[in-house]
Amino acid sequence: MCTSVLWLMCLSLLLSTSLSCFQCFVDLPDSARLCWGHILTQHNVRNVDACFRKLDRIFNNNERVIEAGRVGKGYDKQLKELLDFEILPIVEEFDKKENKDTVYEQRLQTAADNFIAAASKLPRVSGCFPPCGFQSAGAVYNCVTCQYDSCEFPLDCPVKGIQVMENSRSQVRCDVPFRLPNDIEVIWRFAEELKTQQVDQFKEVTAGRDKLYSIPSTSLHHQGTYQCEIYSGQRSIVRLYYYLTVTPQVVVGHTELQEIFDMSLLPGGRLVPASDGSLHSPLLLPSTLLLTACLTSVLLLLFLSLG
Numbered sequence: 001m002c003t004s005v006l007w008l009m010c011l012s013l014l015l016s017t018s019l020s021c022f023q024c025f026v027d028l029p030d031s032a033r034l035c036w037g038h039i040l041t042q043h044n045v046r047n048v049d050a051c052f053r054k055l056d057r058i059f060n061n062n063e064r065v066i067e068a069g070r071v072g073k074g075y076d077k078q079l080k081e082l083l084d085f086e087i088l089p090i091v092e093e094f095d096k097k098e099n100k101d102t103v104y105e106q107r108l109q110t111a112a113d114n115f116i117a118a119a120s121k122l123p124r125v126s127g128c129f130p131p132c133g134f135q136s137a138g139a140v141y142n143c144v145t146c147q148y149d150s151c152e153f154p155l156d157c158p159v160k161g162i163q164v165m166e167n168s169r170s171q172v173r174c175d176v177p178f179r180l181p182n183d184i185e186v187i188w189r190f191a192e193e194l195k196t197q198q199v200d201q202f203k204e205v206t207a208g209r210d211k212l213y214s215i216p217s218t219s220l221h222h223q224g225t226y227q228c229e230i231y232s233g234q235r236s237i238v239r240l241y242y243y244l245t246v247t248p249q250v251v252v253g254h255t256e257l258q259e260i261f262d263m264s265l266l267p268g269g270r271l272v273p274a275s276d277g278s279l280h281s282p283l284l285l286p287s288t289l290l291l292t293a294c295l296t297s298v299l300l301l302l303f304l305s306l307g
Contacts, residue, residue: 021069021115021143022059025080026087031055034091037098046098054104058112065112068119069143075122076141076148082118086111129177132157133238137179156197159225159241166249170218172242174211174228181232188213189227195243202227220246 022031035051059065069079090107128138128151135151142149164170174186186209189202202225206213211230215222223246229239 021065021079021083021119022055022087024069024076024143024146025083030088030091033095034087036096037094038104039098039100041100041102050101051104054101054108058108062112064116066143068116070124070140071119071122072125072141073137073139073148078122079119079141079143083115086114127151128153132240133176133178134235135178155236155239157238157240159195159197159243161243161245163245163247164218165247166219167217170215170222170244172213172226172228172244174213174230174240176230176238176240180230180237183232184209184237185231186211187229187231189229190224191227192221192224194224196225197227197241199227201225218244218246220248222246 031052035048035055038047038051038054039045040047040050071079090111125138125140127140128135130153132153132155133151134155135153138151139148141147162170162172174188185207187207188205190205191198191201191203194201211228213226213228223244226242226244227239228242230237
């Protein structure tokens, strides 16, 4: 009967505080056995509540313990083995025996320090890479919740802009900074002439494992938003968006033509200062070089206009 009451007291004390590595890995019966003989030196009385408050201070609210427990995926089993190695011998030694609170303090603090030192050597992960994507490999163990924390980012990444010239080669890569599973499928979709992230606006263009989408000769109808969605099994991991802006070749030609024409005016057409300080253009016939440049520019403009 006493043992049942003690377990109920232990359970209520454990639930009244936040979880920790101690409560994640040490079973409740072992905790009850550990605190059974806790004696308050000042009053020389057995007090289980004080023992659990001591555990709360040394383990539960100890940021060093919590930080040491932030291990990578799959290493929570090693955390339990490390903590059992430190706590269970004390449980066996203290079971049904009375010990002063000073002895508890020393033994539990040493156990916590040893756990921190050993757990800190377990593999860590690089963590989460913002701003998007389901990143299971970046999850770390959380001793406060006794679970792995996932990277809580949205599935959709922000739209990135890409500018290309007409008739040039375009390439879009579906790259992410975090590690991907081995069984991925990549689906490329396209929304012509739209800058959007609305899924229903896209049409599928290709599917497979290729994270590179290439356009050998970009034309105006290639302008729009490209969506790359990566799957693992039936689960979507991330969706990336690229807005492709295509500059028409005729615009580029006109710009280059204007630059050539402006440069052709510099040798013979530059304004020169007069004796009174005002500017005037000298009354000289155009040079042969100037005439040739102008004629070339006109012919180039005519050629571009005709296609």
